[in-house]
Amino acid sequence: MSTERVRLGTATVRDRARGAAIAAGGLMKVYKGGVKALDGLGFTVAPGTIFALLGPNGAGKSTTVKILTTLSRPTEGDAFVAGFDVIREADEIRRVIGVVAQRSGVDGASTAVENLQLQGRIYGLGAKTTRLRTTELLERFRLTEAAGRAARTYSGGMRRKLDIAMGLIHRPRILFLDEPTTGLDPEARADMWQEIQALSEQEELTVLLTTHYLEEADRLADRLALLDRGRLVVEGTPEELKAGLLGDSVQIELGTSELPALLSAELEQLEAVRAFSVEETQLRAQVDHGATALPVILAVLDGYRVPVISATISRPSLDDVYLQYVGHSYDHSGTTVGGPR
Template sequence: MSASAIEAHDLVKTYPGGRGRPDVRALDGLTLTVPAGTVHGLLGPNGAGKSTTTKVLTTLSTPTSGAARVAGQDVIREPGQVRRRIGYVSQGTGADQLLTPRENLVMAARLRGLGRAAASARAAELVDRFGFAEYADRGAATLSGGTRRKLDVALGLVGSPHVLFLDEPTTGLDPEARAAMWDEIRRLSGEDALTVLLTTHYLEEADRLADGLSIVDRGRVVAAGTPDELKATLRGDTLTVDLVEPDADLVRRVAGAVPGLDEVLVHVEGPAGRLVARTPDGPMLVGPTIAALQSAGVRHGAVAVSRPTLDDVYLRHAGRSWTSAETVEVAR
């Protein structure tokens, strides 16, 4: 396998609109490179193209144009070879809830082409590795959320893949289970030299786990690098003000008139909201910003000044929030 476990060049994926509607361009020239033996985070809001990218790279969907290789194999010309070299853990569980963890692992191994004895041996190996011995022969439906998610990862590893695709692996897990999953993912890339492509909405998860990141928006990679490299592209501070029942247009006009505030964004989610802005000197701008908001009758809560985060990087490159919240950007 080459030094790059995943290479995608100018991927385009278009879905027919149907009933006279225009076609949907889910991928619009996406280019991505993931070095072998690393954890790579794929970030972006819903509809950005993350899922479509994963489907193309795992041969579940054929691109309209462009090229991609995974584990050294062409996803278009050699889909069978790609599938033999990858594991895929979807956001929903892949385990049969009527079977035990051991039975699920044996079945997955058999589907991979292993004989009866080899499948049992592989299942036993994974039961031991993931600490399933205590509940290996209980129904999968009785497992806790964290244990069930570990079983999903174990199922993805049955075929000893070169590349493992993890789609939102910690969604819905409690903090303890999430931390345990993080440890397992780091172990996979460290001890096993496995390449992991991780899609996530958790910024802390991406910051903690990923060796490299690609931020995807509107079907393109809009920023890429290590977490530290991406955060280093932003200078100055981030000023954040929590808002109470805000008028987004009013807050936008007021904040936009404060000298020194740049890249002003207003998020509104129900009765709450947040003002986020970049500034060369956060502490110096707290007073003028709050005075301007109070003069306009804008109710506010906590005020914070921080160094750049991955969320700030995303807002800089994509111009909208991670959520579906209303976001208004001040043109500068």
């Protein structure tokens, strides 16, 4: 019976793989020592799009990248990249993908030109092709000026760009970027976002990137998969995921934390308010429609002579999505930062 189930699983993943850049289903990875890094992960990536695997430390992002780039075998499950099977057609896959690992592959003692030329040789490109492609990539990533200097003198952002340029030397159709911006300062990160966006638009690349920055997935990804402990929590476009959380979020800063006893009871009765919480001087409410609910809430506060300092209405963020599905909030280090806020 279990064989049958596996076979059925393979058929569906293979069906999904047709016309897709990447298709994975039922991926399990148990490392030696028993750590279950992936627990039935599956998703599909359309050609020419940017797909983000988003999750905290240890969620299984790098493991997924390693399996899809044929560097590691799944314990169970199926995955196809460019239509090729990750287990049986690894060589075909390696020819059409570029990989930028979480740890930089740049040799600090060599210049950008030397790093790129070595990479060209590894991929078996001819000397002339490598030279032309090196010049093109150095310009593309605005590294021409620094190209003759040892890479150890580069900023973190320049080094990461060189990493990506190396991943592109053989003109792959699918590029894997494992945490392309971790450790970069905000300016370098924003710059990198532009580069990745441009790559996907100009070079018709499919990009699979991993990140633990909610904002990065939100900005860059056409679709994203939220991972938690090796499982897919939810998948969709950032907009879909946020729209899936109905309503708006209203935050009001009050001028006092001494609130009349009856205020809560009255807010609770409001039809426009689905849930609310008051902590010190912060009142937060989940409402169906912010623009309608805000005046009603302000009128109640005014009735009790509670001073208001500011009020904002916002759409749910990816953080709210994470909170809803995983049950705790998300922070960049991947640690739990307390219950619903």
